[in-house]
Amino acid sequence: MTTDYKATVFLPATPFEMRAGLVKKEPALIERWDRLDLYGRLRATRKGREKFVLHDGPPYANGNIHIGTALNKILKDVINRSQSMLGKDAPYVPGWDCHGLPIEWKIEEKYRAAGKSKDAVPVAEFRQECRAFADHWIGVQKAEFRRLGVEGDWSNPYLTMDFKAEAKIVDECLKFLMNGGLYRGAKPVMWSVVEETALAEAEVEYHDHTSTTIHVRFPVVSGPDVLKGASIVIWTTTPWTMPANRGIACAADADYVRVKVTEVAEGSRAKVGEALVVAGPLLTDVLKAAGITGHEIEAGFLGGEIAFKTVCAHPLRGQGYDFDVPVLAGDFVTMDTGTGFVHIAPSHGADDFELGRKHGLPVPELVGPNGAYLDDVPLFAGKKVLWPNGKEGNANSSVLAAIDEAGGLLAQGKLVHSYPHSWRSKAPLIFRATPQWFISMTTNDLRDKALTAIDQVQWVPAAGRNRIHSMIASRPDWVISRQRAWGVPITLFVDRKTNEPLRDPAVNARIVEAVAQEGADAWFTSAPSRFLGDAYDPEGFEQVMDILDVWFDSGSTHAFVLEEREELKWPADLYLEGSDQHRGWFHSSLLEACGTRGRAPYEGVVTHGFVVDGQGRKMSKSLGNTIAPQNVIDQNGADILRLWVATSDFSEDLKIDNDILKAKAEIYRKLRNTLRYVMGSLDGFTEAEQLAPEDMPELDRWVLHRVAELDKAMREGYQTYEFHRAFMALTDFCIGDLSAFYFDIRKDAIYCDAPSSIRRRAVRSVLDILFNCLTAWAAPVLCFTMEEAWLTRNPGDEESIHLREFPTVPAEWLDPTLAAKWTRLRDLRLVVTGALEIERQEKRIGSSLQARPVVHIADESLLALAQTVDFAELAITSGLDLVAGEGPAEAFRHEEVKGVAVEPRPATGEKCVRCWMVLPEVGSHADHPGLCHRCHDVVAHG
Incomplete structure (x- = not known):
């Protein structure tokens, strides 16, 4: 009767499931982070560290997020999480752009549908409806961003319609008034007949x-x-x-x-x-x-x-x-x-x-x-x-x-x-001379200051510098006035006799204070005397009722976010938006800051491309090629979307369709299975089992060398924002070096060696290191999956992978000489596995353990290298003979590896029922006749 030895084999065991189930697990992890106050914990654990501040370019609060918005927010989150894991304090304050024509247009549409005119509605009432509209979509978008896994100060975001923000925007505008940069002039501006307002270049397509x-x-x-x-x-x-x-x-x-x-x-x-x-x-x-x-x-x-x-x-x-x-x-x-x-x-x-x-x-x-x-x-x-x-x-x-x-x-x-159109109404524009308020590009040398500041900024990709430089060099004066109702007013009084704006610090202070207390509505609802005071007769002044260009609003965020929030700093380390923002937010922020502070509000600017379909076409409803991030999440989970972002070169346009998402899901599956194998093979692992690198066999030390190489690649990739290079290196390592090579070879030691064996202790020690490194390196991208994996091995109410830093990898693990040797050995192994694959296809063997090939090696140095290791173990055969020379003509050869020939031969002996090796020694043990020497020792002696 054959004995069942299955219970004696150390098979992997882990509750980390093969099926990800991200759609259900991710919301639960978000709730856990909220209970843990992960953002607050991060600020506490990183307090006193070097700050890294990515200032959030505010999305517009007027609808559900789209795939481009998801790309942008995921990139920002990957950067913040990776900077945090690099040891920095990386606070993230999300924000929203709340004023402007698109929101006002929606409210007007509602009035038109009801047969009403907005002009018949008190301006304060109309503005309140706009505010409520923006507030609704802020709530919707906040939930959508949170579902993407984006971590930040969601309980205290910045809003351009907050009273203090509106007051600061007013104050920034008045700085241009006081330094002489703001003037009123009649010159042609791009005018929307449909919307009846002037538009800036950034609002034109x-x-x-x-x-x-x-x-x-x-x-x-x-x-x-x-x-x-x-x-x-x-x-x-x-x-x-x-x-x-x-x-x-x-x-x-x-x-x-x-x-x-x-x-x-x-x-x-x-x-x-x-x-x-x-x-x-x-x-x-x-x-x-x-x-x-x-x-x-x-x-x-x-x-x-x-x-x-x-x-x-x-x-x-x-x-x-x-x-x-x-x-x-x-x-x-x-x-x-x-x-x-x-x-x-x-x-x-x-x-x-x-x-x-x-x-x-x-x-x-x-x-x-x-x-x-x-x-x-x-x-x-x-x-x-x-x-x-x-x-x-x-x-x-x-x-x-x-x-x-x-x-x-x-x-x-x-x-x-090609002709200019409003990016909101899509209608053609006209140039029309009309009195407007402008910020001069020459007064106070604003253009020169901005051009100088551009060269003090790191632009990624570098071509961004030339793009914005040419725009600033040739741009006309900045028209900042809009003939609308929803926004921050241009809070000026113009002398009716001189036609000059009033420049009085006391008047300015009263205006700013009123807006800070009551919001910008105060300008429309208060009597002019409230601001002018006793020194001026209101009858002698025209109160300006135009509102500010919303790009001035967002261009001022550095003033009321970076400068006024204690956890942040000015200037920001980074602004990151789509490449269209060279004429938008990057542009207006640069001009606003240079005009009031003499330099750019950012040290670095990263731009990303647009999202297109798999054929490179712009996404549009008419083509039916749009992909909503909400649908991707509902079907696959947010981590798949995050993986798509991280493995794409975002400096160019990013392609996405269902086939591309399937390919990313397959990469995810392989990464998850790699991690699952690591965790399963570490079942029962304790510190007592750990082995020092110097006591490990060469193969395991080679893995540590690769870990050290990858540590450098991952850190550099995150620091230079080349996530696709770093993450593809990580993917290649997991799939090529680990799953297809190291795990394949070492699974025999994991399953069948005695717990006390050096070989098994070495591989389990390496796997423990791999778990710590892989989960940390991948956490900024696969934030949900790595949290799940970390908590599986480290359960606890206070635990989170995102509170960790990237592990310190000893420099001495790098061993170029060892790496060169194992590159040659892997090439040699390629020939052997190629020969055995043919034997399997021809059904002459069932598995490589049924073979004992003869390997002919013409290169003496390669032969010497192969003799320093157990090459049968590397080839996963029951034996292997190394022979000097070219080998017979009929032997198998691989075109990429010269001077190596393999003769596939069957192994002799019986199959060990425990490890499946075919060895002559099987049958020599009376108490366990079906076992080889190694398996007999494990079973008989523990």
Whole structure:
């Protein structure tokens, strides 16, 4: 009768389940962290350590988080957790951006649906509805961020709508007032007709747009003789701006030609015999567009003759447009498209405005906030540039028809080009001259200070430096005023006589104090005398009712978060957001801090790409390729989403789809199984069993060498924010070095060796080290799984993996000589396992333990290395013979390992029923005839 020796084999045992069950386990762990007050415990245990402060860029409080938001928050959490485990005090204060048009727009939509107007509602009541809307979504998003595993001071976040925050934003704005950087001016700004407010560049996105193009004649009324009787031809994509034309720009050093029309195609608006002036390089294009089939060049190279010497008539002269139109040199005129002449409407273009200001051109205000021509505009009063829904209005067609009737239209067409749109309403924008409040880029050398500060910041990736540098170098003054209701007001009084803003520290102090006590509503609900005091007559001052650009709000967070919270510091170590924030939060924070403090509010800036689908396409509902983080969590658990983040190169766009998530889940499964094997093999392990590294066999010391290498890689990866490199190194180590090699070899020792054997004690000591290191290294990413694993071995109400630091790995574990030896031995093993795999496939053996191969090694040094170890153990065979030489021709060879040949041969003897090795010694023990010597000693003697 065969004895059952199963009970004598030390099989792995652990309650750490193979099936993760993250969907159920993760919420329970979040509750546990809350009971433990993990965030508070972290602050207590790290008190006095070097601080690391990642300042949270505030998400907008107006909807559920999306996959891009989840990416951002997970990255921040991985950074904070890893910095904490590197031994630093890494407090994290999450925050929200609460003001602005998107929220206001939602409340307005509610009113419109009910047939009401927001203008009929008291401003304080309207603002309260906006506040309640933001507060609701803050609660929703907080729960969603928490479910991602993000740790932070959730009970005390910062909100831009908190009264003290609003007061600080007011105070920061007033600093620009007092240092002379804030002014009111009428210049063209990007204007949303749909939302009836000015927008900043950061609130604009560019989409393809089809514009009507026109070529228009401007008759020359005075100038060089060579131009007499000719018309200068301009080309524009905005016919509606023609009533505001006050000049023409040319390139003074370009080649311009005077052309006589000799022949025209049917339907052409050109006239035989007329003279036209256009740029030489663009002549062919103009002739084709105008249907001119024959021409004569009457004069050329006229650039220097035209600029500053020529005056034209407006094409609608005699119909209310009887002013002169001078021709001026403009350095922005190119020869790419058009005619080489640019029509200048100072009210409706940045370049136009600057050129007009240089030469004293008027800046007429012709278009109102609703996109309609004002009542005093000749011919076009009331015509709309855009309808309220954002569609093209009747202004373009009306202007075109009037110019055509007057004989000024030479040609018309269509052009598809990139055009600015509101990122909220998605409607096209217009440039519109209107009085706005600006922060000057030149006063107090703000531009120069910002450019200097950029070079004092670490940008990751480095290209971020060039991107924001070019933006700051070329940006216009910062328009900070918005014609809306929900936000922090621009708390200024303007003297009605001088038109200058009041600069009085006492008035400013009263304003700030009122907002701190009652919120920004105080500005709208209080009498002006409350702020002006007895020194000023309210009748003599205009109270400004515009609100601040929300980018000024978020750009000021460094002032009321970093500077005013004791656990933080100024400047922050890091800002981290998407790459679009070079023109958003990074940008506004830089300008605000440089304008008030002379330097950037951050030491480093890390940017990440956008999330796209598996084919690299932008996610959109119309394509049906969106993936909600909530759905991923409900199906897989948050740790899978966190693993996707950590194993992706976030410096580029990140791809995600169901197949990618399945691949990440498979990596997770392998990592979890590695950890489960470690924990199971450590069943019953105690400190008394530990073995010093110097007493371990080489194979185990090689693992410690790899641990030391990986420790360096993990620390560097976390410190340089290259998580994907670090985590992929960790994954390769677990799957390649451990599961496929070390565990494969050492499982025999774990299962079958005596508890007192050096080999078993060594591997269990290494496994204990591996458990401590692996759980710590992976904890910033797989925060739930590593907590579960840690608590499985270290149960206790006060325990958490996240209170630990990365283990200290002794430098002496690094052994490059040993590593080089084992690299060669693994190559040699590759040939043996390759030969045995063929034997298994051909069913000549069932397992490698049924073999005793002969290994021929031509390289004497490799043979010598192989003879220093038990190579049969490495190959997992019951025996193995090492022979010098090339080996027979029919022997197995591996193309990647030269000079090694393997002859697969069967092992001789009987199979040990306990360890399954095939050895001649099996049967030599009368009390246990089915055991080999090693297993007999374990069973018989314990």
